[in-house]
Amino acid sequence: MKLSHCPDCGNPCSLTATTCPRCGRVMKPGDLSESNLVKPRDNSKFLSVLIHALAVISGMIVFSIIFFIYLSTEYYWSRNVWISLISLGLILFATFLAIGAVFGFTWNKGGWKLGLSLGILPLIFSGVLLLGAWWNEGRPTFYAISQKIIWTLPELLGGCIGAYFGAKYKQKRLTTG
Helix, strand or coil, X not given: CCEEECCCCCCEEECCCCECCCCCCECCCCCCCHHHECCCCCCHHHHHHHHHXXXXXXXXXXXXXXXXXXXXXXXXXXXXXXXXXXXXXXHHHHHHHHHHHHHHHHCCCCCHHHHHHHCHHHHHHHHHHHHHHHHHHCXXXXXXXXXXXXXXXXXXXXXXXXXXXXXXHHHHHHHHX
């Protein structure tokens, strides 16, 4: 049913209405026209913001859990720090790949942007840690910089790749049957 606005009170009325349900104005032919139609409310922008906020929050929660569990294990404190950093990067990549695929499959219109949203807060967190190290210790070392890159780059790549392929899989599935 198409709705138009009442000329007196602005209330939405059916194009076939004889009176306005709000003010009681008797409608004459031509009072309600299709040029003054009520446009349906578009909730897609709100939903998109909500989905991206959910991705950002879940990305930070997952990052925090993995990061703190990994730091509490003895494997992190092994003699070869580079091996432990690379293994943490691989764990983060695989985890964010899976989460990104779920987000991309569920909300396939977001695609890789949802994966990028997954890594926003961990990226900010790593940047803050790097700035804190710079503030307290002076110029950050190569190790400190590479550590933060190894923490954030796998998340961003894994999240984007996972969300992209999750969205593509859902679109393919929708078109084939």
